[in-house]
Amino acid sequence: MVAIQKQVDPATAASVAADPYWWKAAPLAADEGADNTLPSRADVVVIGSGFTGLNAALTIARGGRSVVVVEARALGHGASTRNAGFVSRAFKHSFQSIVSKYGLTFAKNLYGELDAAARSVETRIRDENIDCLMKANGRFMPSASETHLTEMLRDLEMQRKHLGFEFTAVSRAGVADELGTDRYVGGAVIHGLGGLHPGLYHAGLLRSARAAGVTLKSFTEVTAVHGEQGHFDVSTSSGSIKCRDVVIGTNGYTRGLLPWLDRRLIPFDAFMIATRPLSGAEMRLALPGGKVAIDSNHNALFIRPSPDGTRVLFGGLTGSRPGPAAQKGERLSRILGGLVPSLAGTAIDHSWTGKCAATFDLFPHMGCHRGIYFAAGYCFVGIPMGTYLGTKIGQAVLGQREAASIFADKSFRTLPFYNGQPWFVPLVTRYWQSLDSRTRSGVLAS
Ligand SMILES: Cc1cc2nc3c(=O)[nH]c(=O)nc-3n(C[C@H](O)[C@H](O)[C@H](O)COP(=O)(O)OP(=O)(O)OC[C@H]3O[C@@H](n4cnc5c(N)ncnc54)[C@H](O)[C@@H]3O)c2cc1C
Numbered sequence: 001m002v003a004i005q006k007q008v009d010p011a012t013a014a015s016v017a018a019d020p021y022w023w024k025a026a027p028l029a030a031d032e033g034a035d036n037t038l039p040s041r042a043d044v045v046v047i048g049s050g051f052t053g054l055n056a057a058l059t060i061a062r063g064g065r066s067v068v069v070v071e072a073r074a075l076g077h078g079a080s081t082r083n084a085g086f087v088s089r090a091f092k093h094s095f096q097s098i099v100s101k102y103g104l105t106f107a108k109n110l111y112g113e114l115d116a117a118a119r120s121v122e123t124r125i126r127d128e129n130i131d132c133l134m135k136a137n138g139r140f141m142p143s144a145s146e147t148h149l150t151e152m153l154r155d156l157e158m159q160r161k162h163l164g165f166e167f168t169a170v171s172r173a174g175v176a177d178e179l180g181t182d183r184y185v186g187g188a189v190i191h192g193l194g195g196l197h198p199g200l201y202h203a204g205l206l207r208s209a210r211a212a213g214v215t216l217k218s219f220t221e222v223t224a225v226h227g228e229q230g231h232f233d234v235s236t237s238s239g240s241i242k243c244r245d246v247v248i249g250t251n252g253y254t255r256g257l258l259p260w261l262d263r264r265l266i267p268f269d270a271f272m273i274a275t276r277p278l279s280g281a282e283m284r285l286a287l288p289g290g291k292v293a294i295d296s297n298h299n300a301l302f303i304r305p306s307p308d309g310t311r312v313l314f315g316g317l318t319g320s321r322p323g324p325a326a327q328k329g330e331r332l333s334r335i336l337g338g339l340v341p342s343l344a345g346t347a348i349d350h351s352w353t354g355k356c357a358a359t360f361d362l363f364p365h366m367g368c369h370r371g372i373y374f375a376a377g378y379c380f381v382g383i384p385m386g387t388y389l390g391t392k393i394g395q396a397v398l399g400q401r402e403a404a405s406i407f408a409d410k411s412f413r414t415l416p417f418y419n420g421q422p423w424f425v426p427l428v429t430r431y432w433q434s435l436d437s438r439t440r441s442g443v444l445a446s
Contacts, residue, residue: 018325020082021274021306021313021350026199029075029206029218038217038238042068044245044397045234047222047257050080051386052249052375052393054205055124059394060247061212068243069214070236072221076202078253079382082354084272084302084315085195086292087121088139089114090381092362094155095162104162110406111163117381117388118193124387125196130204133307136194140293142175142184144436148296149186156188166191178289179303180340187296195292197307198383225257229371245397248374249390251382252355255420260369262420264412265357265377268429269322272315273332274306274350275343285342286312298432301339312336312343318356318380319429325351356380365412366393366405373397375407 043065046053057067071077091114098107125134143149159165170178170187178189209216217238224235225246234241248257252267278286283305287293292304301316314336317328329351337344359365359377366375366389373396375389389407396403 016326016329016348017350018352019350020199020272020352020354021311022081022085022197022199025197026081026203028077028081029203029216038070038220038236038241039068039215041242042066042215043243044068044247045070045222045232045241045243046247046249047234048078048249048251048253049075049206049216049218050078050249050251051202051205051382052251052390053247054202054209055387055390056247056249056373056375056394056397057214058205058209058212059391060397061209061214063394063398063400065398067214068241069209069216070220070222070234070241071216071218072237072253073219075206075216075218076199079251079270079354079356080386081199081202082272082352083198083270083383084292084304084313085198085307085383086139086193086294086302086304087118087134087136087196087383088190088193088381089118089165089384090294092379094151095159096155099158106406108162111159111165113388113406114381114384115163115165117384120388120391121196121201121384124391125201125204128204128208130201130208132196132198132200132204134194134196134201135307136192138189138191138289138291139193140170140178140187140189140289140291141296142170142179142181142187142293143296144184145296146185152296153188156190176288178287178291179293180286180288180342183339184295189289189291193292195304195307196383201383222257225372227371232371246372247393247397248372248376249386249393251376251378251386252357254357254376258369258372258374259420261374261376263414263418264359264365265420266359266422266425267355267357268319268422268425269353270315270318270356270380271320271328271332271351271353272313273329273336273348273352275312275314276347276349277310278312278346280309282342283309283312286340297436299429299436301335303336303340311349312340312346319425319432321426322353325353328353356382360413360415361410363410364389364407365410366396366408367412368396
C-alpha cells in the first residue's frame with residue numbers, strides 16, 4: 001500500500017533548481033573565452049567533452065599527438081556531470097545468462113573487463129590526483145521480490161566462485177541497517193564498489209587534459225565530418241578543422257554525425273533529485289548504511305547520500321518522457337517518500353535530467369567505422385565505461401595493442417528500419433514498470 005504523501009507546494013516547486021546538484025561544487029567550465037577560433041589543423045579531433053571524450057583526449061595527447069576536444073555546449077554539459085556517481089561493474093545481462101549463451105571463458109573475460117573498467121576509474125583518480133570524494137564502501141542492491149533476490153544471490157555466488165567478486169547477502173531484517181525502508185525482501189552488499197562526485201571527477205579530468213596540452217573548445221557544435229581516415233575535415237559552428245583522426249564521444253547526445261552510429265544507439269532520459277540539506281539524524285534514518293544503493297527492479301530506483309553526507313540523492317523514472325524539472329521532481333519525491341517514509345514531504349532543492357544511451361544487445365561498444373572511432377552505448381554505467389573505453393579508444397587511435405577489448409570485438413547490430421528515433425523507449429519503460437508494479441516496491445514507481 002502506498003502512503004499518501006504531502007504534495008510539494010508551488011512555492012517549494014518554484015525554488016527547485018533544474019541544475020544538477022553536482023554543479024554546486026563543480027560549476028561547468030566557462031567558455032574558453034571570446035576567442036573561440038579553432039586551430040585549422042590537429043592530429044585528432046574528439047567530439048564531446050564527457051568522460052569518454054576527455055579520457056580519449058588525455059590518452060592521445062600523452063601519446064604525443066595534438067588533440068582538439070570540440071563540445072557543442074559548456075564543457076561537461078552531458079551526462080558525465082549529471083549522473084548518480086555510482087562506480088560499478090553492473091551489466092544488464094547476468095553472469096549466468098552470459099555463461100549460458102557464450103560459455104564460461106567469454107563470461108569470465110567479459111566480467112573481468114567490467115571489473116577492469118571500475119578499477120580504471122580508481123587508477124585515473126589516483127594517477128591524476130583528482131579529489132572527487134570516491135568512497136568504495138560497498139554497493140547495496142536491495143531486491144523487491146523473492147524471485148529477483150534468489151536469482152541475484154545465485155548470480156553473485158557464481159561471480160564469487162569464478163571471479164572472486166566478494167559480496168554479503170542481506171536478510172529482510174538486515175535491509176533496515178542499509179536503507180530506511182521496509183519495501184525490500186532482502187539484498188546484497190557488493191564489496192569494493194561505491195561512488196564518487198562526478199562533477200569533481202570531470203573537473204579533474206579537464207584539468208589534466210589542459211595540462212597535457214589538449215585544446216578544449218566549448219560552444220562549438222560539430223555539424224559534419226567529411227573525408228576518410230588520415231584526411232578528415234570536421235565542420236563546426238565555429239569553422240572547420242582538418243585532422244588525421246576523429247573520435248566520437250557523444251553517447252546519449254549522439255545525433256546526425258554518423259548515421260551508422262545513430263542507428264545503433266538508443267538514447268533515453270534519466271532523472272534525479274537532491275533533497276534539501278538534512279541533519280545527521282535524518283541522514284541516519286534514511287540511509288543508515290551510508291552506501292550507494294540500486295534496487296533490482298527492471299526500471300531501477302537508485303539512492304545515495306551526497307558525498308558530504310548532508311543530502312539524499314535519488315533517481316528513477318528512467319526512460320520516461322522529459323517534463324518540467326519541478327514536475328518531475330515532485331513525482332520523484334513522492335516515490336522517494338513512499339520508499340523511505342522518514343523522507344515523505346521533505347523538500348527538494350534540485351531536480352535534473354540527462355541523456356544516456358543503450359544498445360540493442362545491451363552491451364557497450366567501441367570501434368572504428370569508416371575511419372571514425374567511437375565508444376558509446378554504456379547502458380547506465382558510463383563512469384567506468386566512459387573512462388575505460390574512452391582510454392581504449394585513445395589507445396586505438398595511437399595504434400597500441402592495449403586497445404583490445406571484448407567491447408570492440410562484438411558485432412554492433414541495429415534493427416531494420418531503426419533510424420535513431422527511439423519512439424519505443426516510453427513503451428519499454430511502461431512495460432518494465434508494469435513488471436515492477438507486481439512487486440512491493442515497484443508499486444511506488446507506477
Ligand atoms: C541521471 C543519470 C544518472 C546516471 N547514473 C550513473 C551512475 O551512477 N553511474 C554510471 O556509471 N553512469 C551513470 N549514468 C550514465 C553516465 O553518466 C553516462 O553513460 C556517461 O556520462 C557518458 O559519458 P560520455 O562522455 O560518453 O557522454 P556525455 O557525458 O553525455 O557527453 C557527450 C557530450 O557530447 C556533446 N555533443 C553531442 N553532439 C555534439 C556535437 N555534434 N558537437 C559537439 N559536441 C557534441 C554533448 O553536448 C555532451 O556534452 C547516469 C546518467 C544519467 C543521465
